[in-house]
Amino acid sequence: MTLIAAHWPDGLDAALARAFAFTGAEVEILRLLAGGLRVKDIAARRRRSVDTIRTQIRSMLEKSETGSQDQLVLTGLNMAAPRGGAGGRAGGERGAAPAVDALTREAAAAATTAPPPPPASTPP
Numbered sequence: 001m002t003l004i005a006a007h008w009p010d011g012l013d014a015a016l017a018r019a020f021a022f023t024g025a026e027v028e029i030l031r032l033l034a035g036g037l038r039v040k041d042i043a044a045r046r047r048r049s050v051d052t053i054r055t056q057i058r059s060m061l062e063k064s065e066t067g068s069q070d071q072l073v074l075t076g077l078n079m080a081a082p083r084g085g086a087g088g089r090a091g092g093e094r095g096a097a098p099a100v101d102a103l104t105r106e107a108a109a110a111a112t113t114a115p116p117p118p119p120a121s122t123p124p
Contacts, residue, residue: 009080012076016076025046026059033069033072039053039057
């Protein structure tokens with residue numbers, strides 16, 4: 001999946017910290033990932049080693065119960081996406097950013113086009 005630079009709504013940092021107990025450093029790394037930066041670029045920008053950034057990403061994956069960086073970014077950005085029903089948003093924002101909508105549609109399409117499981121083998 002190719003991520004595009006995404007709008008980062010006001011209040012999303014606090015919503016992520018509350019929802020997943022992300023640290024300030026973890027939220028900033030997620031923001032940079034959502035902006036399309038690679039791990040080595042994030043490490044250089046934050047003046048940390050690539051291994052340190054990878055460790056922080058692993059921590060975020062565990063806290064958010066996600067399985068990949070792409071899924072982590074989508075989960076984070078979806079905290080700002082509109083919810084069904086009363087129409088509220090996490091963090092008190094209104095309306096979804098177009099980038100969030102595009103990412104959500106792409107993730108949904110990928111999830112529904114997963115290959116089927118292999119056929120069960122039958123004993124002779």
